[in-house]
Amino acid sequence: MKYRYTKYTGDLLDQIDLEDLVSKLSDLLLSSGFSNPWGDPSSSDEDRTMQALHDAILEALFSDGVLPEDALQALLGEPADGDQEKARQQIEDLIQQIIDRLMQQGFVTAAPDMDDEREHRRGTGGVGDTTGPVTFEVTDKALDFLGYRALRDLLGSIGRSSAGRHDTRHLSTGVEAIAAPKPYEFGDTMNLDPSSTILNAVQRLHSSREAGVASRGSGDGQAREPGTPSPESGFIDVDYPDLMVAQSDYQSSCATVIMLDCSHSMILYGEDRFTPAKRVALALAHLIRTQYPGDSLHAVLFHDSAEEIPLKQLGRVRVGPFYTNTREGLRLARRILERQRKDMRQIVMITDGKPSALTRPDGQIYKNAFGLDPFIVTETFAEVSACQKAGIMINTFMLARDPDLVAFVRRVAAICRGKAYFTTPYTLGQYVLMDYMDRKTKTIH
Numbered sequence: 001m002k003y004r005y006t007k008y009t010g011d012l013l014d015q016i017d018l019e020d021l022v023s024k025l026s027d028l029l030l031s032s033g034f035s036n037p038w039g040d041p042s043s044s045d046e047d048r049t050m051q052a053l054h055d056a057i058l059e060a061l062f063s064d065g066v067l068p069e070d071a072l073q074a075l076l077g078e079p080a081d082g083d084q085e086k087a088r089q090q091i092e093d094l095i096q097q098i099i100d101r102l103m104q105q106g107f108v109t110a111a112p113d114m115d116d117e118r119e120h121r122r123g124t125g126g127v128g129d130t131t132g133p134v135t136f137e138v139t140d141k142a143l144d145f146l147g148y149r150a151l152r153d154l155l156g157s158i159g160r161s162s163a164g165r166h167d168t169r170h171l172s173t174g175v176e177a178i179a180a181p182k183p184y185e186f187g188d189t190m191n192l193d194p195s196s197t198i199l200n201a202v203q204r205l206h207s208s209r210e211a212g213v214a215s216r217g218s219g220d221g222q223a224r225e226p227g228t229p230s231p232e233s234g235f236i237d238v239d240y241p242d243l244m245v246a247q248s249d250y251q252s253s254c255a256t257v258i259m260l261d262c263s264h265s266m267i268l269y270g271e272d273r274f275t276p277a278k279r280v281a282l283a284l285a286h287l288i289r290t291q292y293p294g295d296s297l298h299a300v301l302f303h304d305s306a307e308e309i310p311l312k313q314l315g316r317v318r319v320g321p322f323y324t325n326t327r328e329g330l331r332l333a334r335r336i337l338e339r340q341r342k343d344m345r346q347i348v349m350i351t352d353g354k355p356s357a358l359t360r361p362d363g364q365i366y367k368n369a370f371g372l373d374p375f376i377v378t379e380t381f382a383e384v385s386a387c388q389k390a391g392i393m394i395n396t397f398m399l400a401r402d403p404d405l406v407a408f409v410r411r412v413a414a415i416c417r418g419k420a421y422f423t424t425p426y427t428l429g430q431y432v433l434m435d436y437m438d439r440k441t442k443t444i445h
Contacts, residue, residue: 147282302329
């Protein structure tokens with residue numbers, strides 16, 4: 001049987017780096033409701049429709065460099081061809097293939113097929129097609145991947161740290177020796193320094209002989225001093241005082257609560273501040289899970305009130321309700337950290353607004369969005385002081401530059417001896433992650 005071979009021209013789909021495309025789609029996949037900032041973001045599905053995914057992929061192909069230039073030329077064809085409808089159909093087919101591949105790879109999932117339900121409604125007298133646009137859901141795999149890529153992009157030029165370590169200037173007995181060995185004490189890790197231990201035993205033996213402790217010419221039945229070579233084996237006996245252990249850096253652990261302001265201002269005024277904050281939180285979670293497994297990370301959202309959310313839900317949360325109950329967020333974070341038995345406990349608070357709400361003892365929410373309410377500010381400072389007494393540091397990352405807010409944040413930092421960073425959504429990631437890693441090098445008193 002004869003075979004006829006033809007030149008392989010390749011497939012446009014094969015020229016697309018799917019992981020790079022998912023990174024380009026991160027703003028859509030981590031959407032916070034910015035597409036409809038004046039509505040109710042928590043109930044908006046405009047950025048979860050298949051049409052929104054289609055448009056985002058089209059933008060990535062033609063504007064973000066996902067598809068090579070020669071592939072674009074092959075896709076669009078030469079101007080002389082004049083068949084625009086054919087080129088348009090090729091683009092639509094390619095986008096549909098990409099969506100299918102994203103689903104096959106487990107980055108997104110589609111809504112269930114409603115055709116049967118529509119037919120059933122028509123057959124039973126239902127009123128036409130009442131279903132909304134077809135939507136999609138972001139998978140845990142996609143969110144975990146976006147956290148990895150965010151971490152890689154932020155720290156790629158810095159290099160990776162040693163896994164699971166918080167370096168301080170305290171010394172302890174560990175695996176990696178970085179200082180002179182010391183005599184073994186009860187409770188130390190049995191990381192023996194062989195050369196120093198044997199040297200101690202030999203020196204003790206030599207001193208004993210020099211002082212005449214060992215009996216010269218004694219019979220075989222007499223007891224030998226520790227360190228005396230055994231006639232049968234020729235080995236040196238090592239006694240307890242001879243033991244020397246290596247010293248290494250003290251490896252501390254850290255418990256962190258990341259507080260995300262999800263009040264409505266995070267997506268207002270023409271700028272999406274909440275999506276970058278979620279991206280940073282995902283990167284921080286990935287950093288702790290992969291490089292500092294002894295640490296713990298919890299996520300708290302604060303708005304009219306505050307609640308803790310599972311880390312795996314970070315990429316799916318949206319802004320809302322509207323006000324900023326900073327005191328309640330700090331109180332919840334403090335309660336979480338007080339249960340942690342770690343060397344370091346800290347709160348990383350990301351916000352763009354002033355505290356404008358307060359939870360009363362009876363559970364009612366007191367709100368005032370006009371200026372810095374003295375009652376709200378006083379109660380918030382009281383909670384900051386409670387965190388300071390509990391040994392919890394608060395590092396605040398402010399996404400606004402209002403003079404009153406600057407003064408408020410600096411006061412928070414002064415009370416708890418934390419840090420105040422005034423940054424933007426574009427530099428937030430570098431500030432948060434570098435502060436977290438720098439915190440590990442501090443001496444623990």
